[in-house]
Amino acid sequence: MEVTLSNSTFHDKPCCDDLSNTNRITKKEQLAPQVKLIEVCAPEIAKKAKPGQFVILRIDEQGERIPLTLVKWSKAKETITLIFQEVGVSTKKLGALKVKDKILNIAGPLGNPSDIKNYSTATIVSGGVGTAAAYPIAKALKEAGNKIIAIVGARNAEMLILENEMRQVADELYISTDDGSKGHKGFVSEVLKTILQKGVLPNIIYAIGPPLMMKATAEVTKPYGIKTIVSLNPIMIDGMGMCGACRVTVGDRTKFACVDGPEFDASIVDFDEIVKRLRGYSWEERCAIKFHEGGIGAW
Ligand SMILES: Cc1cc2nc3c(=O)[nH]c(=O)nc-3n(C[C@H](O)[C@H](O)[C@H](O)COP(=O)(O)OP(=O)(O)OC[C@H]3O[C@@H](n4cnc5c(N)ncnc54)[C@H](O)[C@@H]3O)c2cc1C
Ligand code: FES
Structure with a gap:
């Protein structure tokens, strides 16, 4: 088998035969x-x-540290796969890198792995780029013998990702888009509600996506008492439990999502606090984008 890398083709051998390839983009x-x-x-x-773990990377010397979930990995090829949405300066800079470019440094794997075992039936609810984090969990749960019901959502059909991959691991797959351009018109939590109302009750539910989507899903599952796990995405800096940036309230306790999570019991997470804290630097983020796109003259 051969792997094609932009203009050149490499045989499917470990990419890091040459140590200088570490952190180099191969696809x-x-x-x-x-x-x-x-x-x-x-x-x-x-x-x-x-499954469930993430890395924190820094693109260049001036770069901030950004956490991204490990979507796929191959011991044989010595590669990891990341999927990201360009929402600000760092993710735009990452998106501008080309095959063969190098990322300055990547720390990981970080965070606790998902608790993968045979629960019998597992439902995986994902929204937007959250499907990237949901996919390796769904795949591992399938390999552990679970029946997988997957509900994948996005703003519209164009924004749906990993639909084919999820179809391969799911026994049942439901699609939902906010504008109805594909599948159910509305939110993934509504699809889940309909399924639960029909009496299809899984033993575990994973919900991964924007905080408000995870909050809505937690509200749907609470009356049924089904164990529901969310993967939280607060702002992180060191990813090792030292800076406190990723603190979240779970039950009546403060937890650090990077070392205590990122997965938590959805029924006791304070989602409103997460949303508020994620918005804490929106002015600085807007300034950074202006500066990044327009240079110093943008000020
Ligand atoms: C454990 C974890 C795993 C993640 N996995 C993925 C993933 O697989 N794919 C993906 O696209 N995104 C993922 N994220 C979110 C991703 O880290 C942020 O989108 C990214 O850091 C934004 O950086 P920026 O400079 O491009 O945008 P900024 O301008 O810094 O921010 C844009 C938006 O992203 C939010 N944000 C900023 N910094 C962070 C941060 N460190 N963590 C979380 N949100 C942040 C802000 O609230 C803001 O709304 C993950 C976050 C966490 C905590
Ligand atoms: S990111 Fe610093 S404590 Fe979690």
């Missing part, structure tokens, strides 16, 4: 508007990665 694809996939040579991370 790049556009999955949806502003959503990109990159495969990166990262042998040490590929060896240890597990």
Whole structure:
């Protein structure tokens, strides 16, 4: 088998035969508007990665640290795959890198792996780029013998990602778009509500996506008492439990999403606090984008 890398073709051998390839991008694809996939040579991370974990990377010397979920990894090829939405300066800078470019540094795998076992039936609800984080969990749960019911949502048909991959691991797949351009018109939480009302009750539900989508899903599952897990995405800096940036309230306790999570019991997460804290730097983020796109003259 051969792997094609932009203008050149490499045999499917470990990408890091040459150590200088570590952190080099080996493949790049556009999955949806502003959503990109990159495969990166990262042998040490590929060896240890597990579903539910993430990396924190820094693109260049001036770059901030950004967390991204591990979507796929291959010990044989020594690569990891990341999928990201370009929402601000760092993700736009990452999206501008080309095959063969290098990312300055990548720390990981970070966070606790998902608790993968046979629950019998598992429902995976994902929204937007959250499907990237949901896919490896759905795949691992399928391999552990679970029946998988997947509900995949996005703003519109164009923004749906990994539909084919989810179809391959799901016994039942439901699609939902906010504008109705594909599948159910509305939110993934509504699809879940209909399924639960029909008496199809899984033993575990994973909900991964924007905080408000996870909050709505948690509200749907609460009356049924079904164990519901969310993967939280607060702002992170060190990813090692030292800076406190990722603090979230779960039950009546403060937790650090990077070392205590990122997965938590959805029924006791304070989602409103997460939304508020995520918006805490929106002025600085807007300034950074202006500066990035317009240079110093944009001020
Ligand atoms: C554990 C974890 C895993 C993640 N996995 C993915 C993933 O697989 N794919 C993906 O597209 N995104 C993922 N994210 C979110 C991603 O890290 C942010 O979108 C990214 O850091 C934004 O950086 P920026 O400079 O491009 O945008 P900014 O201009 O900094 O911010 C734009 C928006 O992103 C939010 N944001 C900013 N920094 C972070 C941060 N460090 N963590 C979370 N949100 C942030 C802000 O609230 C703002 O709304 C993950 C976040 C966490 C915590
Ligand atoms: S990111 Fe610093 S404590 Fe979690």
